[in-house]
Amino acid sequence: MGGALERLRVIDTTHVLAGPFAAYQLGVLGADVIKIEDPNDPDQARMQGSDPALTDAAMGTAFLAQGSNKRCMALDLKTPEGRDALLALVEGADVFVENYRPGAFEALGLGYDALSARNPGLVYCSISAFGATGPRRAQTGYDNVIQAFCGMMAMTGTGDSGPLRCGAPVIDYATGTTAAFAITAALLHRARTGRGQHVDVSMLDVALMLMSAPLTGYLWNGAHPQPAGNDFFFATLGCYDTADEPLMIAASNLGQQERLWRLLGHPEMIQSENNARIAAHAREKALLAEIFATRPAAAWEERLLAARIPAARVRRLEEALADPQIAARGVLATNEGWGAQAQGLRVPLAGFTLSETPPKLRSAPQAVGAQGSCCRWHD
Numbered sequence: 001m002g003g004a005l006e007r008l009r010v011i012d013t014t015h016v017l018a019g020p021f022a023a024y025q026l027g028v029l030g031a032d033v034i035k036i037e038d039p040n041d042p043d044q045a046r047m048q049g050s051d052p053a054l055t056d057a058a059m060g061t062a063f064l065a066q067g068s069n070k071r072c073m074a075l076d077l078k079t080p081e082g083r084d085a086l087l088a089l090v091e092g093a094d095v096f097v098e099n100y101r102p103g104a105f106e107a108l109g110l111g112y113d114a115l116s117a118r119n120p121g122l123v124y125c126s127i128s129a130f131g132a133t134g135p136r137r138a139q140t141g142y143d144n145v146i147q148a149f150c151g152m153m154a155m156t157g158t159g160d161s162g163p164l165r166c167g168a169p170v171i172d173y174a175t176g177t178t179a180a181f182a183i184t185a186a187l188l189h190r191a192r193t194g195r196g197q198h199v200d201v202s203m204l205d206v207a208l209m210l211m212s213a214p215l216t217g218y219l220w221n222g223a224h225p226q227p228a229g230n231d232f233f234f235a236t237l238g239c240y241d242t243a244d245e246p247l248m249i250a251a252s253n254l255g256q257q258e259r260l261w262r263l264l265g266h267p268e269m270i271q272s273e274n275n276a277r278i279a280a281h282a283r284e285k286a287l288l289a290e291i292f293a294t295r296p297a298a299a300w301e302e303r304l305l306a307a308r309i310p311a312a313r314v315r316r317l318e319e320a321l322a323d324p325q326i327a328a329r330g331v332l333a334t335n336e337g338w339g340a341q342a343q344g345l346r347v348p349l350a351g352f353t354l355s356e357t358p359p360k361l362r363s364a365p366q367a368v369g370a371q372g373s374c375c376r377w378h379d
Helices: 018-027 052-056 080-090 112-118 145-150 170-191 203-210 212-221 254-263 275-281 282-293 297-306 318-320 326-327
Strands: 009-012 031-039 070-074 097-098 123-126 197-202 237-241 248-249 311-315 332-335 346-347
Touching: 009 018, 018 031, 018 070, 018 097, 018 123, 018 170, 080 112, 097 170, 112 123, 123 170, 123 254, 145 170, 145 203, 145 254, 170 197, 170 203, 197 203, 203 212, 248 297, 248 326, 254 297, 275 282, 297 311, 318 326
Parallel strands: 009 031, 009 097, 031 070, 097 123, 123 197
Antiparallel strands: 237 248, 248 311, 332 346
């Protein structure tokens, strides 16, 4: 059985991360994704990653992470021939995705109105830093810039560290996921009405969605989120030093905090309501720090989990990936098809599975223009 999006054709003109990840998520669900790149200036992610040999081959790990299940075609959209070839592809497509500065594709005659006139059922998705409307619409930006702009960095870190960006490009990936979700919603609407539409995805908008709880709190009573490092509003949530390495605990609700204090032999610390927990934060934190320092993190993790208290040692990536839970979920897939340099490449597939049409790797990442250039398209 094919994927959930089988027989849908996606034209992917995006580059770097958010856009390519959106198209990749559609591709692992069975869509036929055609990646369009400028032969003179291909996706810059091809030249980024952890392996210099792969980056020299324009197949960097930053590209390989979301390059599977795509057929690659090289078109110079600044030329009439390149634009004509793209328009021919669009006539038979279901989805078109671009992530250039708003107005750039309109200037080339490739904006939503022009493409929709040729294909009224087309779902046209534009991804940009600040969105297609507003006074900053023409301003460009990347994940780190949006983290700085939106307030996320200002609430990340500690008073001593100053603002910190997230270790992973969370806004890029969240934007790609949001775009794939919005495209799917537009396709459902088209199935009912026969009409395509323009999907406008803003990295800034997505960042605000990621900060929904602190943002709402600020809008309600002006409570500005402060950088708290690994601390939370309750002392029973947080990161504590143990005898050997840090441990994150999450005794969040009243029942969990009661189990925690009983496990630690301090039933007198149990609180009956959450405001009392907030008021007792300093006293609880000092006692927890003293207790957790007495044993290794692994021993604490085992005891806490046995008592149904969420906890985890702070693991490095290699240890996390070696955990049998990762293999059991199938979130990592192996790509056997891209030459000797990347034989056996493993990449993240999707953050979910489906019982009937699970996401799959169907083809390996391709070189620039592997399916042809200009009008030489190999279908």
